Structures are given as structure tokens and as C-alpha cells.
Amino acid sequence: MSPHVPGSIQRERRLEAGISYTLLTLSVVFALLPVAWMLSTSFKTEAEAFSLPIHWIPQRPTSEAYVEMWTLKPFGTYFQNSIVVSGVTALLSTVLGALAGYGFSRFRFRGQTSLLAFFLATQMISGVLVIGPYFRVLAALELYNTLTGLIIAYVTICLPFAAWMSKGYFDSIPKELDEAGLVDGASRLQIFLRIIWPIAVPGTVSTLLFAFLLAWQDLLWALCLISIDEKRTVTLGVAFTVGEFIIKWPMLTAASLIGSLPTIILYLFLQRFYVEGLARGAVKG
Amino acid sequence: MASGRTWHDRHVGYLFLLPATLMLAAVLVFPALITLKLSLTPEGGSGWTLTLAHYQKAFRDPVLFQTFKNTFAFVAWSLVGHFVLGLGLAMALNQTLPGQTFFRLVALIPWTIPDVVAGIIFRWALNPIHGCLNPLLRLVFPSFPAEFQWLSNPTLAFPSLIFANVWRGYPLVMVMLLAGLMAIPRELYEAAEMDGASRVKRFWHVTLPGLSTIILIALALDMVWEFRRFALVLTMTGGGPGTLTEVLSTLVYKTYFQFFTFEYASAMAILMSLVLFILSLPYIILVGRER
Numbered sequence: 001m002s003p004h005v006p007g008s009i010q011r012e013r014r015l016e017a018g019i020s021y022t023l024l025t026l027s028v029v030f031a032l033l034p035v036a037w038m039l040s041t042s043f044k045t046e047a048e049a050f051s052l053p054i055h056w057i058p059q060r061p062t063s064e065a066y067v068e069m070w071t072l073k074p075f076g077t078y079f080q081n082s083i084v085v086s087g088v089t090a091l092l093s094t095v096l097g098a099l100a101g102y103g104f105s106r107f108r109f110r111g112q113t114s115l116l117a118f119f120l121a122t123q124m125i126s127g128v129l130v131i132g133p134y135f136r137v138l139a140a141l142e143l144y145n146t147l148t149g150l151i152i153a154y155v156t157i158c159l160p161f162a163a164w165m166s167k168g169y170f171d172s173i174p175k176e177l178d179e180a181g182l183v184d185g186a187s188r189l190q191i192f193l194r195i196i197w198p199i200a201v202p203g204t205v206s207t208l209l210f211a212f213l214l215a216w217q218d219l220l221w222a223l224c225l226i227s228i229d230e231k232r233t234v235t236l237g238v239a240f241t242v243g244e245f246i247i248k249w250p251m252l253t254a255a256s257l258i259g260s261l262p263t264i265i266l267y268l269f270l271q272r273f274y275v276e277g278l279a280r281g282a283v284k285g
Numbered sequence: 286m287a288s289g290r291t292w293h294d295r296h297v298g299y300l301f302l303l304p305a306t307l308m309l310a311a312v313l314v315f316p317a318l319i320t321l322k323l324s325l326t327p328e329g330g331s332g333w334t335l336t337l338a339h340y341q342k343a344f345r346d347p348v349l350f351q352t353f354k355n356t357f358a359f360v361a362w363s364l365v366g367h368f369v370l371g372l373g374l375a376m377a378l379n380q381t382l383p384g385q386t387f388f389r390l391v392a393l394i395p396w397t398i399p400d401v402v403a404g405i406i407f408r409w410a411l412n413p414i415h416g417c418l419n420p421l422l423r424l425v426f427p428s429f430p431a432e433f434q435w436l437s438n439p440t441l442a443f444p445s446l447i448f449a450n451v452w453r454g455y456p457l458v459m460v461m462l463l464a465g466l467m468a469i470p471r472e473l474y475e476a477a478e479m480d481g482a483s484r485v486k487r488f489w490h491v492t493l494p495g496l497s498t499i500i501l502i503a504l505a506l507d508m509v510w511e512f513r514r515f516a517l518v519l520t521m522t523g524g525g526p527g528t529l530t531e532v533l534s535t536l537v538y539k540t541y542f543q544f545f546t547f548e549y550a551s552a553m554a555i556l557m558s559l560v561l562f563i564l565s566l567p568y569i570i571l572v573g574r575e576r
Contacts, residue, residue: 012484016380016484017380017382019377020376020377020378020380020382021382023373023374023377024374024377024378024382024388024392027370027374027377027388027391027392028388028391028392030452031391031392031394031395031452032391032394033417033421034395034403034406034407034410034452035394035395035398035406037406037409037410037417038402038405038406038409041409049415050415052414052415053420054415054416054417054420056417096304096305096308097305099301099302099304099305100301100302100304100305100306102301103298103299103300103301103302104302106298107297107298107301108298109296109298109299112298113573115302115306116572116573117569117573118306118309119305119309120568120569120572120573121562121569122309122313122314123506123509124509124558124561124562124565124569125313125317125558126512126513126534126554126557126558126561127513127515127534128513128515128533128534128537128538128541128554128557129316129317129320129554129555129557129558130313130316130317130319130320131537131538131541131554132319132320132323132541132547132550132551132554133315133316133317133319133320133323134316135541136319137316137319152312153312155308155312156309156312156313159305159308159309159312160309163305188297188301189297192301213397216399217399217400217401217516218516219399219400219401219515219516219519219520220515220516220534220538223538223542224538224541224542235399235400235401235402235516238399238401238402238405239401239516239519239520242405242520249409249415252405252409253405253406253409256401256402256405256406257402259399259401259402260397260398260399260402263397263398263399264394264397264398266397267393267396267397268390271389271390271393
């Protein structure tokens with residue numbers, strides 16, 4: 001700190017830091033308490049979950065609930081389904097979205113504003129608006145109860161946002177790079193694939209992650225388009241665990257935790273990309 | 286040569302946009318048109334005999350009316366919560382403090398929890414006898430009643446639901462605002478500080494103007510997302526008690542798949558989308574003009 005800074009400003013800075021720490025500590029408690037309660041319950045026996053007074057730390061920690069959930073319901077299959085569906089959706093939306101984003105970011109053409117408005121408007125369309133026709137059309141195409149049907153549905157949620165994030169990200173990359181490529185005689189596609197997209201890796205990773213999370217966390221579409229057990233996704237499996245028995249809380253919290261684990265892990269590993277990509281992509285939008 | 290490239294370039298631009306546009310038209314616009322047609326078809330009817338009966342019914346439907354009110358309240362209060370919490374935390378995280386990375390990491394965790402799970406956690410945490418909220422409250426306020434009912438209480442079920450949604454949704458708004466704060470040049474603050482502007486003044490004259498666009502974008506996107514919120518409501522309250530916490534997406538879902546009145550459900554979905562579209566029109570215009 002420079003010696004010219006008056007004491008009052010220093011005091012103010014210390015006060016600011018104090019307020020910030022208080023707020024941040026409270027926020028940690030707020031953010032983690034519900035998760036801690038879920039974690040704690042999942043390691044309890046059924047009897048302990050219903051014993052009073054409540055315990056935050058299980059007195060006899062047991063993985064019973066995890067074993068039960070895994071044997072009673074085919075969660076392995078649910079996981080496989082969720083990974084396939086979310087993965088393919090994320091790839092498809094990100095690639096198509098990146099192409100569209102690049103188109104919006106680098107070209108001027110007639111009808112651009114209307115097309116942009118169209119992409120924005122598709123973000124506003126709610127799943128329930130199209131869920132009825134999906135149910136019927138997919139049944140007619142024999143895609144009801146298939147993962148392919150679910151992927152098509154998820155693209156409706158992910159693609160508009162992927163295009164939007166990519167556009168914002170490409171906007172933040174200097175156009176001079178494209179022009180240099182054009183001077184060297186490269187085609188627009190080559191420039192996109194070899195120069196711009198590689199620079200946009202953080203943005204691409206965050207778009208992939210965002211799309212993956214959106215698809216993974218969905219319940220509405222899976223609920224409407226899947227009715228057989230072997231095609232259920234994890235969230236659907238968890239939701240049905242609520243409905244089928246008298247609620248077995250340790251088992252349900254175990255299933256919930258396992259169902260959230262992939263997104264938590266992905267996020268922890270990629271959070272740098274995620275925050276940067278969202279910051280540059282969505283905010284600049 | 287130069288004009289030749291421009292002409293060519295314009296068409297290349299269309300080519301980049303073509304795949305996504307076709308895909309969206311096929312998977313979104315086409316089904317939306319089917320919904321529109323279905324909403325104008327008499328119940329059990331087919332072909333092109335059209336009717337406005339479902340819309341007339343909708344305008345007289347007290348449940349739908351209440352659900353619209355619920356949804357507006359749900360969205361408005363969620364937005365207030367997300368904004369206040371998001372801005373407060375973003376400002377706290379925007380300083381160079383030791384441990385900042387840790388705090389940022391933790392603050393974003395609720396966003397990684399799927400809606401379904403968030404609903405389940407809060408239903409369990411708010412359980413009157415075996416949940417953790419009542420004992421925690423009794424720890425702070427010893428006179429708090431022991432088996433206090435949250436979700437089965439007609440006045441408290443809705444605020445409880447909103448509380449859960451605030452927990453679930455503040456991180457995204459926070460990240461966007463944080464990104465906006467980081468983009469405000471430090472020199473602006475330093476100049477204001479040297480001019481003797483107080484904290485409050487700096488907030489009003491530097492922070493808020495610098496953030497205004499991002500605040501609008503974040504709130505507009507959040508509004509759209511909260512308007513469509515489904516799984517949280519379904520697993521936490523299921524719309525109950527009665528229809529007190531019903532929101533539009535759960536009502537339309539139930540009308541489709543539990544009552545099987547497809548035509549009426551379509552009309553509701555169209556009305557819902559129309560309202561959402563009107564509400565987000567300022568945002569679309571704003572962003573369109575920015576270009």
C-alpha cells in the first residue's frame with residue numbers, strides 16, 4: 001500500500017475486507033448446509049434418520065443406503081443413459097452452436113438482426129410448449145422411449161444457449177486474426193477450424209459443460225418421453241425413487257448425491273473454464 | 286476482387302448459420318406450430334375445424350388464473366433473492382482477499398445440484414420432525430415451536446419453495462455480475478476515491494452504471510429460466526398443498542400427462558409462452574440494438 005494513502009482510506013479498506021469476510025463466511029454456511037444434510041443422511045441407517053434428536057454426524061456411519069440404492073434399482077443403467085444422452089447433446093449443441101456463433105460474430109448479411117432475434121426467441125421457448133407434439137411425433141417415428149428421442153429434445157434446450165455463448169466468446173477474439181488468415185488465402189471454414197476455434201477452447205469447454213449440465217439436470221423431458229425403466233436417466237431414476245416407496249430418506253439422499261456427483265466433479269475440475277467462458281460469452285452477449 | 290469476396294462472404298455467413306437454424310426449426314418451431322394448431326382443435330377432434338373454446342375456457346379457469354399469479358410471484362421473488370444475494374457476493378468476491386478462490390468455488394456449488402435433488406434436499410430438510418431446519422432454528426431461537434410445519438402450511442409452503450429456489454439459483458446471477466464487476470476498470474474507483482466519493486457514492490456512480498447492462502441481461506435470462514422452473518416444484522411440493530404452489534410448467538405438465546386433455550394443455554402452454562415472450566421482449570430489443 002502506498003504511503004500516501006490516508007489513514008481513513010486504509011481503515012475503510014479494512015472495514016470492507018471485514019464485511020466481505022463476514023458475508024462470505026455466511027454464504028459458505030448457506031451454500032453447504034443443505035448439501036451437508038444430504039451427505040449426512042445418506043450415511044445413516046433408516047432407524048437413525050428417523051431418530052431424535054437429529055445428528056449431523058452419523059453415529060454409526062454406514063454405506064448401507066448406497067448398496068441398497070444400487071441393488072434395488074438399476075442405477076448403473078441410469079448412469080449410462082444419462083452419460084450418453086448428455087454427452088451427445090453437449091457435443092451436438094456445441095458444434096452447431098459454435099458454427100452459428102461464428103457466423104453471427106464475423107459476418108454481416110441481410111436478415112441478420114431477424115435471425116439473431118430468432119435465436120434469442122428460441123431461448124425463451126419453454127419445454128412445456130412443445131412437449132405435447134414431441135410425445136406424439138416421437139411416438140409416430142418410433143423414437144418414444146429411446147435415447148435418440150431424448151437427445152433431440154435436449155438439443156432444443158441447449159442449442160440456443162450454446163450459439164449465444166459462442167457468439168459472445170468469438171466477439172471477444174480480435175477480427176484481425178481472421179483477416180490475417182484471409183490474406184494468407186485460407187477459406188473461412190479453415191480459419192474457423194484452425195485459427196479461431198483453437199483460441200476459443202476455454203469458451204468451447206464452458207459451452208460443453210453448460211450443455212452437459214443442462215441435459216443432465218433435466219427432468220421434464222425424461223418424464224414425458226421415457227416410460228420404461230431401462231431407458232431412464234439418473235434424474236428420472238431419482239425422481240421415481242421418491243414416488244415408489246414410503247420415502248426411504250437414506251437411500252433417496254444417497255441416490256441424489258450420486259446423481260449430482262458427476263456434475264459436481266466436472267464443475268470442480270473445469271470451474272476456471274466455466275467462469276471465464278460464461279463471463280466472456282454470456283455477459284458480453 | 287474485393288467486392289467479389291464480400292459477396293461471397295455474405296453467403297458463407299449463411300452457411301455457418303444454416304445447420305443450427307435448420308435444427309432449431311425442426312426441433313422447436315415445427316413442434317410449437319403443432320401445439321398452436323392443437324390448441325385450436327376441438328377436444329378429440331382432428332382436421333381443420335378450429336375453435337377458440339380452449340382459450341375461452343382458459344380465461345374463466347380459476348386454477349389457471351391462480352397459477353399465473355403463483356408463477357409471477359415465484360419468478361419475482363426468486364429474482365429479488367438471486368439479485369440481492371448474487372450482487373452482495375459478487376462484490377465481496379471482487380476484492381483481492383486471501384481464500385477468494387475457495388469462497389468462489391463453494392458459492393457456486395448449489396448450481397451444480399440438479400433441480401430434482403434440490404427439491405428433495407429441501408423437502409427433507411424442512412421435514413417438521415426429522416428435518417434439520419427446525420432444530421437449527423431452535424438452536425438460535427429457543428422458543429421456536431418444535432414440530433413446525435413448513436410445506437403443509439398454506440401460508441408458508443410458497444415462501445419455503447421460493448427460499449429453496451433462491452438457494453438453487455443465485456450462483457449463476459452471481460457469476461455474471463462478478464464478471465461484470467471485473468470488467469469495470471480499477472482506475473474509475475481510484476479516481477472516485479481520490480475525489481473523496483464515499484463508498485455509497487462510488488456504488489451508485491461507478492458500480493451500478495458499469496453493471497447496468499449485465500444486470501439487465503442476467504435478470505432477463507434468470508426470469509426466463511425461473512418462469513420455466515419445473516423439477517424443483519414437482520419434487521419439493523408437487524404443487525401442493527392443494528394448488529397453492531402450482532406453477533405454470535407443472536400445471537401444463539399435469540394437464541397433459543395426468544388429465545390427458547391435450548388440447549386444453551396446449552392452449553395453456555401457448556398462453557404461458559405468449560406471456561413469457563412479451564415479458565422478454567425488452568431484452569430481445571435491447572440486445573438486438575446493441576449490435
